[in-house]
Amino acid sequence: GDSVTQMEGPVTLSEEAFLTINCTYTATGYPSLFWYVQYPGEGLQLLLKATKADDKGSNKGFEATYRKETTSFHLEKGSVQVSDSAVYFCALMNTGFQKLVFGTGTRLLVSP
Amino acid sequence: NAGVTQTPKFQVLKTGQSMTLQCAQDMNHEYMSWYRQDPGMGLRLIHYSVGAGITDQGEVPNGYNVSRSTTEDFPLRLLSAAPSQTSVYFCASTSGSTDTQYFGPGTRLTVL
Numbered sequence: 001g002d003s004v005t006q007m008e009g010p011v012t013l014s015e016e017a018f019l020t021i022n023c024t025y026t027a028t029g030y031p032s033l034f035w036y037v038q039y040p041g042e043g044l045q046l047l048l049k050a051t052k053a054d055d056k057g058s059n060k061g062f063e064a065t066y067r068k069e070t071t072s073f074h075l076e077k078g079s080v081q082v083s084d085s086a087v088y089f090c091a092l093m094n095t096g097f098q099k100l101v102f103g104t105g106t107r108l109l110v111s112p
Numbered sequence: 113n114a115g116v117t118q119t120p121k122f123q124v125l126k127t128g129q130s131m132t133l134q135c136a137q138d139m140n141h142e143y144m145s146w147y148r149q150d151p152g153m154g155l156r157l158i159h160y161s162v163g164a165g166i167t168d169q170g171e172v173p174n175g176y177n178v179s180r181s182t183t184e185d186f187p188l189r190l191l192s193a194a195p196s197q198t199s200v201y202f203c204a205s206t207s208g209s210t211d212t213q214y215f216g217p218g219t220r221l222t223v224l
Binding site for chain 2: 004032036042043044045046049051089093099100102103104105
């Protein structure tokens with residue numbers, strides 16, 4: 001079945017450092033790919049998405065490119081802030097709008 | 113426009129007790145879903161609905177029942193709670209015209 005693999009955390013960075021969180025997937029067909037973010041005590045919010053190969057999703061300085069040849073959707077940000085501290089989930093949706101498949105999440109901790 | 117709301121925010125049950133987790137959305141979305149979030153496992157789909165009167169099982173449906181009598185509401189029932197159901201539960205809704213899921217703030221359930 002479909003699955004998503006994320007790098008384990010926590011990822012600990014200093015403010016203004018470069019961020020990469022790796023995500024790879026296994027799926028039949030051509031899934032849409034997502035990054036969701038969960039701030040402490042809150043639900044998940046969509047951060048960015050890409051719906052086809054070579055698409056780049058971007059939002060709030062974060063970017064991820066849909067790489068079909070490597071089945072990857074790595075999340076990057078050039079300069080993280082303390083306020084970016086959260087848990088980041090990579091996810092895919094293959095068939096049907098109700099079936100998101102999530103990775104295990106990666107906690108990001110940014111210190112001043 | 114409140115989005116997706118969930119009640120209660122916190123609940124403690126004893127083994128064998130029953131309860132209903134409430135979920136409501138005011139965006140007129142057709143699709144609604146229930147997920148549980150456990151450490152190291154990401155979010156897993158419990159049940160979902162593609163419209164009023166229509167529900168189906170997700171990845172981990174055992175021990176849970178759902179119904180969808182209106183577009184707005186999608187309650188999740190635990191008929192006989194077990195310690196293995198200790199988790200954080202998230203409800204989500206999606207419009208048929210987009211693949212973006214909107215999540216509620218979650219219910220943290222502890223079963224003793």
